[in-house]
Amino acid sequence: MEYQQARPEYKDMNLLLFQEEFRTEDDCRQWLFHTRWPKGFQCARCGHDNYTQISTRNLYKCSNCAYQASSTSGTIFHKTKTPLLKWFWLIFRMATSKTGVSIAEMQRELEIRDYKTIWVMAHKIRKAMADRDAQYKLAGLVEIDESFYGPSTSHTRGRGAENKAKLIIAVSVWTDEDGEEKPGFAHAFVANDASAETIGSILQRLGVPDDEITPLIDAIRTDGWQSYKAVAKGFGLVHHRVILTDPKDAMKLLPWTHQLIANAKSVFSGPHRGVSAKHLQSYLSEVCYRFNRRFWHRQAFHRLLTACVSTTTVTRNELLAHT
Numbered sequence: 001m002e003y004q005q006a007r008p009e010y011k012d013m014n015l016l017l018f019q020e021e022f023r024t025e026d027d028c029r030q031w032l033f034h035t036r037w038p039k040g041f042q043c044a045r046c047g048h049d050n051y052t053q054i055s056t057r058n059l060y061k062c063s064n065c066a067y068q069a070s071s072t073s074g075t076i077f078h079k080t081k082t083p084l085l086k087w088f089w090l091i092f093r094m095a096t097s098k099t100g101v102s103i104a105e106m107q108r109e110l111e112i113r114d115y116k117t118i119w120v121m122a123h124k125i126r127k128a129m130a131d132r133d134a135q136y137k138l139a140g141l142v143e144i145d146e147s148f149y150g151p152s153t154s155h156t157r158g159r160g161a162e163n164k165a166k167l168i169i170a171v172s173v174w175t176d177e178d179g180e181e182k183p184g185f186a187h188a189f190v191a192n193d194a195s196a197e198t199i200g201s202i203l204q205r206l207g208v209p210d211d212e213i214t215p216l217i218d219a220i221r222t223d224g225w226q227s228y229k230a231v232a233k234g235f236g237l238v239h240h241r242v243i244l245t246d247p248k249d250a251m252k253l254l255p256w257t258h259q260l261i262a263n264a265k266s267v268f269s270g271p272h273r274g275v276s277a278k279h280l281q282s283y284l285s286e287v288c289y290r291f292n293r294r295f296w297h298r299q300a301f302h303r304l305l306t307a308c309v310s311t312t313t314v315t316r317n318e319l320l321a322h323t
């Protein structure tokens, strides 16, 4: 059964309010129950509204037909052996931290014995972040640029850095009433290359359909690299090319993509030092998720908690498999 969240009402929360609302395992269980059944329990099979709770297993049994419903199925908490309170704390910390949390530190604070356990929990939360952001398209003018990430990043710019992972960043840009430019929604992807084909397929995912339908994205702003020229021509987009004579100008001329790159670099050199190629996208999605919600800091926890109950989660085996 799906969680119904057409119009969730996000609540403001800070550390004190969080501690007040979620003190026990039962507080967390109650939140899940009320979120799944906002109008009270209703049996998915027979529609009856009387139930009994089955011990402490997040299971509710219909008093009429004995159907058992779980308040955690379809959420990242399904079948977890870790107390919900620890999950909620980790979500609170990941939602409200500006740069991401250290998992080793959280392992100690939450007294979780096995590092892999909390590592998998954090990845499930990141997956929820990525799933939520994947629902958003970009529109209007989109600034695009690439960056590189590698173990010995010297921050050199240039498309010849073959051993490094390529990051492609796209930020929609809009202008407010005073004519001031503002960043809108952002997406970032780990890519094999910066070819026109790769960039084209990314733009198609973000808001440029491959047929007659009017694209959401109508213009791009780039450094004028040939792939962007080809893509703009192919999709019929207006192409604003900035002239970068000094790489330092990138921060001024392509400000929003570079803001995001700076955020990612500070995360990758801090709490998530030594990110492996396999999980790079997941960490990058976390950086984007946070960037995209920078104006909703007080709602951050409730927004992320809500995302965590409406995601298709990843399994421990999928996360730990070596590819």
Ligand SMILES: [Zn+2]
Binding pocket: 043, 044, 045, 046, 047, 048, 062, 063, 064, 065, 066, 067
């Ligand atoms: Zn029933």
